[in-house]
Amino acid sequence: MKKKILVMFKFQCNKHEWSDDCYRFFLDESDQVIKGWFVKFNEECKDLVCKVYNQDGSFYFFEVKVSLYRPQLSSILKNISNVEYSGFEVDIDFLNFKKIVFYINDVVLATVSKNLPLLFVHVPKTAGTTINSAIIDLFGKDNSLVHVESKPDWADENKIKYIDFISGHHPYKFFMLYNFLKNFRKAISFREPYSHVISHLSWVRALSESGSESRFLNHPEYIKKLSLKLSNFDFSDPFSISKMIESLEDEEFRLFDNTQMRYIRSDISKKRVDEIDLNDSIENLKDFDFIGIDEGIEAFISTIYLSYGKKYNAKDSRENVLNNKFGFDIENEEIKESLQPLVKYDLALYDVLLNNKEKKAL
Template sequence: MNILYKISIDRVNANYISGWCFHRFKPGRPVQLECYQDEQLRAEAEASLFREDLQNLGMHPTGKCGFEFVTEAEVGLDFTKPVLIRPKGKSTVLADLSRDDRIGSGKHIHSAIRRLILKKKKLPRTAVFMHIPKTAGTSFNTLAQSVYPKGTAISHIELLPQSKYSSLAEYYNYISGHLRLGSIQESFNSENIDLYTILREPYAQLESHLKWLIQTAANQENRYFEVTNPIIYNLGVKLGQVIFADKDSLTEFVGNLNSVEAAFVDNLQTRYFLDRQPERVALDDVETAMGNSSLFKLIGITEKYDSFVREFGELNEIAFSAHEKRMNISPSASLFDLNSGEVRTILLPLVYADLKIYRSIAQP
């Protein structure tokens, strides 16, 4: 641990590194960072990107301490050799990415966290939160990270290799990720975990998710998906060209989705409850998803988020303090008029299954 700097690495692959860093005694001054391999400068970055999660947790006064390195695509980083992150112009090594566990196709610095985990009392059952996009999952993850003992809660495990999932339940009391039920069932012993998730009113969730995809492609400050997941990035670019306010354009968008695009916007909430991923969600899938919902200890709805937090706390004997504000909320204008019956009819094929499972939870 460096006494002057705090640093964490979130995402890494051969051409991309992101995380956060700040000076412990000068947190308001962005740290200039350099990435080296074989004593060659491979990339530079300023740790000034906004991190709402760190501000919300009180870890940084403004949250403006995020960074990302993007290296040349032709010559990627080799993690079998030292990959060093240093303050610009200094020899101090803040992180060596060759020494830590992998996340996805890259690495993650959490060796200090692992040492803490081994000292914590492991609860009999682990809470596994199935994080469905744009349902207040980010807010709940942040809240969980703030109340569970340090080092016993982990989120976004989808960034880890699936082979690592099963061992997580041995050490963590709270696990969260954008994992669909089939993947969770393959990876965890159901006798040792309790499943939780949150659903959202489907039309609102669809619009919010579409906005997120568009913003992901348009955001020049964060190039993670452009570099590491071109499918999501290219879908966001395509969506950015759709005139959603025009009903003809909206109809064409709904009718012309290919199978890859449908996986991200066609009844997405229902898809999370399946053990397979169909090209398009069918009526049989709805029945399967509704049946699988019985496997969950608790399913909340975004519109009653505080109730979900309270019930989760009671079930896990956790005292939640005053609830933080909702996070990861898109500030952009509406894509379409959700009060319009005609618009809702056009969009119905993308939410009809989600509506059934949502109503079964919201109005049992």
């Protein structure tokens, strides 16, 4: 008899797919054995299939043998003869095992792995491009979905194949509307708020510069209009910056108004960020396994790698860095004062992050 190796399993389940007109499926969430039950109501229904991924990247398929005794099934599905013999137990090579995916009719029912997949809430201009690139290297391009905000059917891909890594410019609470993501580990990064808002304003402003025509045309009309509007202001002049902020319409203002907190607060529908958002943002941070700040992004990535049993080899350069700040001087106190309406609550949140980092609480 093959000796079983003790493995602590992680489960990612699409339970809304476990019941269908032609089948019922159930997976036990056991720490040591992968087992459950499966019942077909007619012969037209396909068999239950597993896809096993090994640590070396190889994989194989097999049909699950369903014959083990599950006595309670006879009281649940009373009209099916011998239904109590519908249990299964998956026997695999636990030393080489990375994850196993259960399918029926090409739909993912559940995934069992040694490590949970990862969700990265990508706050714009917080080293996200560098982070995405590093995590794709960790999990592999075929197992990653990034920039899901531009992919309308991104959530459906997780039903078709197992995804190790999902990333996008969506607020945390938007992602949590999808039940399958609640089982993911969670990561987010932040940046010093003055440098963040300056980078964000400069990025939008740069879209209408000569030589950026193709990038400009790829953006919505309100972004094009905003970029052209920003080109009319002098970012080296505090008074001009204040006038620019006053000129922003609601949709434009939301792009720059305490942007980092907008990605972590609970009420994502409010037009303006306020004190309540600060309090629940701090509470929401407790849901995250990995929290990074811009100045320590390599350590942040290394921590993620180590949690998945890998070592991160840092690259020499950051990706997607914009050098033209159009006159913004972060050392100028008057300029910082003029930017206060856009960063008041982000500054408070960042102070919490720094204090907790010093206490090694995050």
